[in-house]
Amino acid sequence: MAPLSIDESKLDGFLPGALGRWNGELYAVGLWDAACAIFARKSVLEANGIRIPTLDNPWNQEEFDAALVTLQGSGDFEYALDLGMAWTGEWYPYAFGPFLQSFGGDIINVETNMANDALNGDAGIAFGEFWQSLFARDLVPGTSQDGADRETGFIEGQYALQWNGNWAALPALDAFGDDMLFLPAPDFGTGPKIGAASWQFGISATSEHKDGASAFIEFAIQDKYLSAFSQGIGLIPPTAEASAMTPNYSAGGPLEVFYGLSNEQATLRAVTPAYVVAGKVFEKAMADIANGADVADTLDTAADEIDADIDQNSGYQ
Amino acid sequence: MALPACLLVFTFLILPFFMAFGLSLTNQRLVSPNPTEFVGLDNFKKMLGVSFLIIEPEMDEAGHIKLDNEGNPIYPRVRNFTRNQEDFPQFYKKREWFQLGLQDGKVLVVLSQDVVFLKALANTMLFALVVCPVQAGLALFLALLINQPLRGINIFRTIYFAPVVISMVVVSMLWRFIYDGQNGLLNTLMQMFSFGLFEPIDWLGNTSTALPAIMAMSVWQGVGFHMVIWLSGLQTIPLSHYEVARIEGATRWQTFRYVTWPSLRNTAILVMVIITMQAFTLYPQIQVMTRGGPLDSTQSLVFQAVIRGYEKQDISGGSAISVILFLLVLSISLFQRYLTREKN
Amino acid sequence: MPAHKLLGMALRYLLLIWIAMIFIFPIVFMVISSLKPDLQLLSDSSSLRAFLPVGDISPTNYLSAFDRAPILLFIFNSVLITGITIVFSLFLCSLAAFSFVFLSWRGQGVIFAIILATFIVPFETIAVPLLLIVNNLPWIGLEGIKNSWINSYHVQIIPFIADALTIFLFVQYFRDLPKDLIEASRIDGATWFQVYRRVIMPLSGPIIATAAILKFLMMYNNQLLWPIMVVQEESYRPVMLGLQYFFQLNTQWGEIMAYLTIITIPVLIFYLLLQKAFIASIASTGIKG
Structure with a gap:
């Protein structure tokens, strides 16, 4: 990949998740952003006496936990919360990594370039124990969740809450209309966090037409095209202006909340090429802990494996 | 005239085969800016090396063994040894593979740096150990059944063989649905035949049932193949041999034991060699059904070779597993040959 | 009764x-x-x-x-890859078998033995180094020169053309053919290739069918591990990879x-x-x- 030669002023107001930076250079720009939220129904929360959290005042860990226990106890649902364990692959680090970060841990500590102590430190283990307890108490479906249930379980009332991305928001809105809520991620200690993500345009280092490609990207990131893109595929426009031009995401629009989520809570995943391996290792660790593996041992092994990979690549420098 | 084919065999079979040996001694990666280094047997040491740790129950000040609420002795955490580089450098960064209880409440803990590989190795051996005899035996049973002079027997032969022509990928997808814990067909059928006594099981989501479920499915798919091989062996036995047995008044078992079985020895070798090779290369089932989970209970050598060599771009690690796999297959086929040669 | x-x-x-x-x-x-x-x-x-x-x-x-999913494309790809592999495999493997059985040349025995030995090398054990090889092989195609075989049809075809089982089957079959047929046509002045084409191949119907069916089962049904590794572009994917689309x-x-x-x-x-x-x-x- 080659750095982009794009006028920085054109990038003002871009959501952080839509820009790919590495070593201070801009390498990629995304035409949209994605954000996760807790999908919920107002009527269900009210009936169970659960406070509706806001961006400024999200649930803390106790509240979140109590809400799940209450919902599970109501007996109306198979599971209180659906985390999306059926979606193996990128989903795990993207959707669950931020929980770990909110606990104060991380997959890789960007400063030390190591997973040890970030992933398996006290914060990491606290997260792991909490994670395991969700499965042990049958509050969430486990790794053998059926992919079809992940798709339809919330809309069909099998699950009270669902941790999902804005790409799934429209069907949920269709099903529940005004009753539908998109809640911010809980604050597990160091503030609420969600993953930021987009597919991005970049230029191959071997491209013969770097300038032409840069020009194309500059052209495509004008607000009107970003807005049109979002209307076409339903994802979050990466600038405030484009957002205002897109009915679903403009002020008062049904998905406006996602722009706020993306703007306020989004945390970039570890910006390092080590992420390819680290993401896979993290996924396996999350699955194993969900299935009852010893938390500290599992996180130790995962951290060692990520560090060994970084070492083997001479730190990916 | 043999040149084109020989060249292809050389480039795409023999060359990569020797490369696997070479690469397993390096730290080669798929794409890396860093030069490849020769690391000797490091990859194998990491994968195969185990160390042993004996832990004793914790004592209180009076010298009594501390007990937990259920009356079991409390042991120090293995983590205290494996994450403590100063006092126990030999255990550093190793993980518990399994424990064995010794006398006097002592516990032997087997530690390894690569527990996932060892589990994959153990699972693959177990898979081969169970599937080979079961599949060969069932295939022989079916072949004997099909070898009867009954009207319409070819229809049954056709049906029994049908799963063989279906891709293992398709079969695995299909059986994922059959094994499903909630809506699975298998649970439904079991409940029906047990009149509701049977408790539904999440076959693939359970550490104790996932590997057996995959074994059963693999036998289902492959047994027709080996039935046909047995059948071709059975059909080479001259009818006059059976005639003699009948005149001598042999029972059905005696006929099988003294007429049929001895003539099948060569077929038996072939069937065992083919099944063993297929069993050791257990892969599509794992990739489609469980991806090694839950808790590594279905890891296999080939699956790990792919995960490391391809997904994690660690060519040398993947190659080292390939080398171990090949040595296993080689030694087992040599062993089988030795066993059968001795009797001749 | x-x-x-x-x-x-x-x-x-x-x-x-x-x-x-x-x-x-x-x-x-x-x-x-x-x-x-x-x-x-x-x-x-x-x-x-x-x-x-x-x-x-x-x-x-x-x-x-x-x-x-572009199902028709995937089916086309699978049929194309399987079909071309079978055609080349039958031709080159029978040619090799012909040479092993009817011609005599130096090192014949050793090379045949080596080829037979590859029978116990499972493909899965060589997949990773093979990936490294094809990743660095040049290819001259319609679009010019490329320095890797990744993302193409030929990367799914060429490594699978020659295999020990097919060569072995042909060798077995050729050994049972009457030798005097060949000598007769050699005396008539036919070249070895003419003998192969005009005398041997017309007699080989049954073994060609057998080898083709076995190759078909091996190719069409097993296109999973290798395509996962070497094909990222949709346009070259075989049917077994198409399954991914239904889980996204x-x-x-x-x-x-x-x-x-x-x-x-x-x-x-x-x-x-x-x-x-x-x-x-x-x-x-x-x-x-």
Whole structure:
């Protein structure tokens, strides 16, 4: 990949998740952003006496936990919360990594370039124990969740809450209309966090037409095209202006909340090429802990494996 | 005239085969800016090396063994040894593979740096150990059944063989649905035949049932193949041999034991060699059904070779597993040959 | 027929039918389920209705499966890759076998032995280094020179053309052919290639069918591990990789069943039409082994 030669002023107001930076250079720009939220129904929360959290005042860990226990106890649902364990692959680090970060841990500590102590430190283990307890108490479906249930379980009332991305928001809105809520991620200690993500345009280092490609990207990131893109595929426009031009995401629009989520809570995943391996290792660790593996041992092994990979690549420098 | 084919065999079979040996001694990666280094047997040491740790129950000040609420002795955490580089450098960064209880409440803990590989190795051996005899035996049973002079027997032969022509990928997808814990067909059928006594099981989501479920499915798919091989062996036995047995008044078992079985020895070798090779290369089932989970209970050598060599771009690690796999297959086929040669 | 013989006969058939049901139920379930909407599919699987085409039967799943993935492209790719591999394999392997059996040259025995030895090298053990090789091989194609074989048809074809089993089958077959035929045509002044083409090949119908069927089963059905590693571009993917499309978003079991049916039923029909040849080809690996 080659750095982009794009006028920085054109990038003002871009959501952080839509820009790919590495070593201070801009390498990629995304035409949209994605954000996760807790999908919920107002009527269900009210009936169970659960406070509706806001961006400024999200649930803390106790509240979140109590809400799940209450919902599970109501007996109306198979599971209180659906985390999306059926979606193996990128989903795990993207959707669950931020929980770990909110606990104060991380997959890789960007400063030390190591997973040890970030992933398996006290914060990491606290997260792991909490994670395991969700499965042990049958509050969430486990790794053998059926992919079809992940798709339809919330809309069909099998699950009270669902941790999902804005790409799934429209069907949920269709099903529940005004009753539908998109809640911010809980604050597990160091503030609420969600993953930021987009597919991005970049230029191959071997491209013969770097300038032409840069020009194309500059052209495509004008607000009107970003807005049109979002209307076409339903994802979050990466600038405030484009957002205002897109009915679903403009002020008062049904998905406006996602722009706020993306703007306020989004945390970039570890910006390092080590992420390819680290993401896979993290996924396996999350699955194993969900299935009852010893938390500290599992996180130790995962951290060692990520560090060994970084070492083997001479730190990916 | 043999040149084109020989060249292809050389480039795409023999060359990569020797490369696997070479690469397993390096730290080669798929794409890396860093030069490849020769690391000797490091990859194998990491994968195969185990160390042993004996832990004793914790004592209180009076010298009594501390007990937990259920009356079991409390042991120090293995983590205290494996994450403590100063006092126990030999255990550093190793993980518990399994424990064995010794006398006097002592516990032997087997530690390894690569527990996932060892589990994959153990699972693959177990898979081969169970599937080979079961599949060969069932295939022989079916072949004997099909070898009867009954009207319409070819229809049954056709049906029994049908799963063989279906891709293992398709079969695995299909059986994922059959094994499903909630809506699975298998649970439904079991409940029906047990009149509701049977408790539904999440076959693939359970550490104790996932590997057996995959074994059963693999036998289902492959047994027709080996039935046909047995059948071709059975059909080479001259009818006059059976005639003699009948005149001598042999029972059905005696006929099988003294007429049929001895003539099948060569077929038996072939069937065992083919099944063993297929069993050791257990892969599509794992990739489609469980991806090694839950808790590594279905890891296999080939699956790990792919995960490391391809997904994690660690060519040398993947190659080292390939080398171990090949040595296993080689030694087992040599062993089988030795066993059968001795009797001749 | 006396009563106890009749009973014995009935019991045998009962056993045969019972076993047949074990082998056939997943296939029936697959086809039937592909015609049902998901909700009914799930509720039906708790009863024997799972095997009956009852309720809301429609080809909807097939239509949406075609919408979701470029199925025709995948089928085309699979057929193309499998077909070309079979043609080249039959030609080059029989040519090699011809040379091993009828010609005599230095090192013949050793090379044949080495080729036979590769029979116990599982493909899976060489996949990773093979990836490294094809990643660095140059290719001259219509679009010019590329320095890697990744993302192409040929990367899925060329490594699989020559294999020990096919060569071995041809060698076995050629050894049983009468030698005087060949000597007669050599005396008539035919070149070795003419002997191969005009004398040997016309006699090799049965073994060509056998080798083609075995190669077909090996290729069409096993396109998973290798394509996962070497094909990232959609336009070169075979059918087995197409399954991924049905798990990305909005998994519908009915659609998956429809896709499985689409890629399996042609093979099953092919098998039913040629079942004698299929079974004979498997058996032939056994007779002389």
